[in-house]
Amino acid sequence: MRATRVISVTSGKGGVGKTNVVTNLAYLLSKAGKKVFVLDADIGLANIDVLLGLAPEYNLQHVFNGEKTIEDIIVEGPGGMKILPASSGVQELSELTQDQKLYLLSEFGSLTEDIDIFLIDTGAGISSNVMYFNMAAQERIVVVTPEPTSITDAYAIMKVMSKKHSINDFKLVLNQVKDEREAEALFANLSSVAERFLNISMESIGYIIEDKHVPQSVRSQQLVSVLYPEAKASMCYVKIAQNILEHEPSALPDGNIGFFWENLLDNTT
Ligand SMILES: Nc1ncnc2c1ncn2[C@@H]1O[C@H](COP(=O)(O)OP(=O)(O)OP(=O)(O)O)[C@@H](O)[C@H]1O
Numbered sequence: 001m002r003a004t005r006v007i008s009v010t011s012g013k014g015g016v017g018k019t020n021v022v023t024n025l026a027y028l029l030s031k032a033g034k035k036v037f038v039l040d041a042d043i044g045l046a047n048i049d050v051l052l053g054l055a056p057e058y059n060l061q062h063v064f065n066g067e068k069t070i071e072d073i074i075v076e077g078p079g080g081m082k083i084l085p086a087s088s089g090v091q092e093l094s095e096l097t098q099d100q101k102l103y104l105l106s107e108f109g110s111l112t113e114d115i116d117i118f119l120i121d122t123g124a125g126i127s128s129n130v131m132y133f134n135m136a137a138q139e140r141i142v143v144v145t146p147e148p149t150s151i152t153d154a155y156a157i158m159k160v161m162s163k164k165h166s167i168n169d170f171k172l173v174l175n176q177v178k179d180e181r182e183a184e185a186l187f188a189n190l191s192s193v194a195e196r197f198l199n200i201s202m203e204s205i206g207y208i209i210e211d212k213h214v215p216q217s218v219r220s221q222q223l224v225s226v227l228y229p230e231a232k233a234s235m236c237y238v239k240i241a242q243n244i245l246e247h248e249p250s251a252l253p254d255g256n257i258g259f260f261w262e263n264l265l266d267n268t269t
């Protein structure tokens with residue numbers, strides 16, 4: 001069984017670019033030869049399938065109902081990434097009986113082979129669903145933009161995770177910045193406040209330039225990395241993907257994707 005990196009992508013405020021981060025990174029990491037799975041755990045409206053122009057027929061809900069197996073609901077996206085459509089179904093995680101949880105664990109167990117990187121689009125905010133996924137992941141990426149509301153909400157979500165759930169390390173992606181200087185200033189601003197008032201450590205894993213090619217690609221339901229690989233934003237995604245590949249956590253236990261599911265279902269009780 002291969003060791004899997006489980007990385008959640010989250011934010012305080014909605015609409016700051018999480019789904020674009022998840023999908024573009026999943027594409028680039030797949031192209032780099034990694035086996036990438038994406039879990040669409042956002043119960044909001046802007047979903048991965050819409051962004052990619054896919055229309056999955058089934059989701060996690062059908063697995064709960066016993067109508068489909070986990071293998072049946074997986075769809076393939078650009079670059080060979082595998083997508084686990086969960087948006088409807090995630091809400092029900094906390095309402096499962098013990099038997100249903102065990103059944104789900106064995107279903108997830110059938111997936112354990114061959115995943116190098118498991119990326120989770122958690123949705124925004126401090127709802128319990130977002131928290132479950134962030135708690136069960138091993139690495140957490142917080143997406144933030146220079147907008148004051150995005151900054152205060154990013155701060156708020158890290159504060160809740162730290163104070164309530166003892167999660168104290170975060171990787172930051174600074175999105176929709178004008179240039180590297182703005183990204184650095186944004187990171188300095190966040191980390192100085194957070195490190196002074198909260199006992200957390202933050203690391204920047206890169207920035208993404210505000211680039212009109214992103215909304216253009218969203219409108220045509222394709223990834224900017226596919227449609228405009230030379231665009232500024234696409235180059236930024238490449239650097240972040242490289243950073244992720246270069247910073248493999250030192251100790252990944254074998255079969256830890258199993259622990260991830262167990263953690264997730266434990267946390268939802
Ligand atoms: N680097 C960027 N440059 C320009 N526009 C961007 C950039 N990143 C994201 N956007 C725009 O922001 C919008 C929201 O992005 P996205 O759907 O990825 O955010 P989200 O955080 O997943 O939102 P939600 O919280 O609703 O799920 C997109 O439609 C896109 O056009």
Ligand SMILES: [Mg+2]
Pocket residue numbers: 018019020042046047121123
């Ligand atoms: Mg989204």
